[in-house]
Amino acid sequence: MGHVFQGRFYSSPVEGEPYLLEAMRYIHNNPAKAGVCAAEDYPWSSYHEYVGTPEYADTGLLLEMLGSREAFVRFSGSSERVRYRPPARPRLADSAAEEVAREVLGPLPVSELKGQEKARRNALLCELREAGLSVRQIERLTGIGRGTITRATV
Known part of the structure; x- marks a missing residue:
């Protein structure tokens, strides 16, 4: 929708x-x-x-x-994580990416995602990717390296 x-x-x-x-x-x-x-x-x-x-x-x-x-x-x-992700959307502007990240993360500040327990961090990284953020946008917003983001969201 x-x-x-x-x-x-x-x-x-x-x-x-x-x-x-x-x-x-x-x-x-x-x-x-x-x-x-x-x-x-x-x-x-x-x-x-x-x-x-x-x-x-x-x-x-x-x-x-x-x-x-x-x-x-x-x-x-099933409540198991749905592995299907729609194909990549057109790139979001960074300002829109920040807004989407705030919506996905709720009360958790973007800057604190890096310090979360690994399973929770990875689940949230997947949600950010599913919401349309690129790996580089997530990297810029969170300070988490591209390799970590890619491994967590494949």
Whole structure:
């Protein structure tokens, strides 16, 4: 979901089964991520096709990959870190990057990210990358080296 005057959309080919599964989970969970409602409560999604009787979508491939409808529900609702990341967005201006970093980090000052426990720091670095910040922008904002950021966000 974006603003009316936001930049052009972007697309990337789905290559490989892991990417396909993560893309499906990402798409179905967008309403929850946006704070609209849970995936199962969103009426304009193919989620219902996967958990019920399909009318429009060909659900066979993904359900076969996951093994069952129950496995689809478990996979879709899993709290494990979603490895799928949309393709890189157009570069954010540094002023916008600072604002996005503040939104992602909440009450944690950007300057204190470097001193966080490694697992927490790496999770937050991933969130910053997912929010559209480049590795170099994160490096400039946080003082964390490019190598560390790259290893944490691959």
